[in-house]
Amino acid sequence: MNIVVAPDSFKECLSSKKVAKAISKGILNVMPIAKIFEIPISDGGEGLLEAILPNAEGRLVSIEVLNPLSKPIKATYGILKDNKTAIIEMAKASGLELITEHEKNPLVTSTYGTGQLIKDALEKGCTTLIIGIGGSATNDGGVGLVKALGGKFLNANGIGINEGGGNLNQLSSIDISNLDKRITNCKILVACDVSNPLIGTDGASWVYGKQKGGSDSDLEFLDYNLKHYAAIIERDLGIDISKVPGSGAAGGTGAALLAFLKGDLVNGIELILDTIGMKEYIKKADLVFTGEGKIDEQTLNGKTIAGIAKMAKQYNVPVIVLTGKIGERIEGLYKVGVCAIYAIANQPMSLSNAIKNAPVLLQECTSNIMRTIQTFRIT
Incomplete structure (x- = not known):
């Protein structure tokens, strides 16, 4: 059998x-x-590296990044044998598994470490990025990730806002003039395991905020902040990402990858099953x-x-x-x-x-x- x-x-x-x-x-x-x-298997969350690397020749890369609470840790990502394709698992740098139960707090957790993984892959010459964004501890709309790549998120006084979804209400303007230019030459596939929009009752905060440590009042505040964030993005970049399916993935990281990195949100499980050749195994089963x-x-x-x-x-x-x-x-x-x-x-x-x-x-x-x-x- x-x-x-x-x-x-x-x-x-x-x-x-x-x-x-x-x-x-x-x-x-x-x-x-x-x-x-x-x-x-992984659908884009935890286990993405375990799902792909054993079935595709490549190597692990380990670097120091900041975890969701901005503490230094070692995190890994993969580079396939072509030396041009990076497999980045968000959970390795910004995941729930990296903090304790009492440390969970979507008001302050950040995606900065995931941006550091992306930056390192660019520095190693990768031009295709497969980014799995499930399992995050964050609700910051991917702001930390974009900061790590050179983006600036400024308050009314022109000062950068602090990390975490709880500070997005202070956002007054966005400056991406110093965003890493290598991004424009990259193909970015975002392995997304959900279809939730950024805001609303089906959005990032209300559906997933509680498991990340948010109270009911926190969730209302976080959703309000993401609405404000989406409005600033639409004003400054001319892109409305508030209702795009998948933009609410990983506390809004899907929205940031769409708006700032021009990534393609793809069904995570379909991408991974295709990458590892699952169809050939099932045919014989x-x-x-x-x-x-x-x-x-x-x-x-x-x-x-x-x-x-x-x-x-x-x-x-x-x-x-x-x-x-x-x-x-x-x-x-x-x-x-x-x-x-x-x-x-x-x-x-x-x-x-x-x-x-x-x-x-x-x-x-x-x-x-x-x-x-x-x-x-x-x-």
């Missing part, structure tokens, strides 16, 4: 690689002769396992599971999903190719215990599924 194991990460719990290992162990416990293709930390109505909006299921459906390959939590309104996933969805917890337990035992829970749940499959194959 040929089985593709292609999960996304379980956010703030397990990387996609570790999830794939646990699922594979569960399969082999029951069916040791199964041929398994482990392909950790009898079964696909995938999964991520939580399944809900957002999973249909450009997420890993929907992308894999749609591809597998073309070849009549069944897809089984494993997850930590099943949310509401997931019925649409069955229409795009998912056959079954399993929550891995086998009894009531705290979140901390679920996170601690996630590898074992994944393995045991997979083994039980394989026993059921084996029973029907025998009979």
Whole structure:
């Protein structure tokens, strides 16, 4: 039996690689002769490097950048074998995984470190940038990123505003005269895992701000600030990015990459599946396992599971999903190719215990599924 194991990460719990290992162990416990293709996946968020580099020759580059709270850290990105294509994972420099729970604060967190990764790739001669913008800890509209590349965001006194989405209301003018000129010669593909606009009830702040540490009053303030930011961009650059699908990704970083770097927002999972040649693996498969930390109505909006299921459906390959939590309104996933969805917890337990035992829970749940499959194959 040929089985593709292609999960996304379980956010703030397990990387996609570790999830794939646990699922594979569960399969082999029951069916040791199964041929398994482990392909950790990312839809543009955490795990982008793990998803692409093992399946495309390249190297890792490590540099010092500023994390979301402007503290120095080491962050990595990839350069493919052509020495012209960089794979930049925003989460490595500006991600939630880099700060503790009590440090989360979208009013002050910044994307500056992601801009530093882009700048280093330009200095190394890269002319194609694939930038995954999921998993961020930020809501600054990508202002920090653009600052790192030479852009200036000034208050009424001509002084640069401070980092974070909480300071965008002070923005009076934008100066991009010193923006890195090498950007104009770059092809920039933005792997985006959501289709949310920049502002409004479906926008960056209201939908994702709470998971980044924002209170209800913070979210209202942040959305107001992004509206002001969008208005200044439209006035100074002549571009209205407020309602563009995907502009709200990564706390508005999608908007900045559109407006300032002229990037192309593309469906992250489709770009990555194409880059790694996933279609060839699925063509040969009898079964696909995938999964991520939580399944809900957002999973249909450009997420890993929907992308894999749609591809597998073309070849009549069944897809089984494993997850930590099943949310509401997931019925649409069955229409795009998912056959079954399993929550891995086998009894009531705290979140901390679920996170601690996630590898074992994944393995045991997979083994039980394989026993059921084996029973029907025998009979």
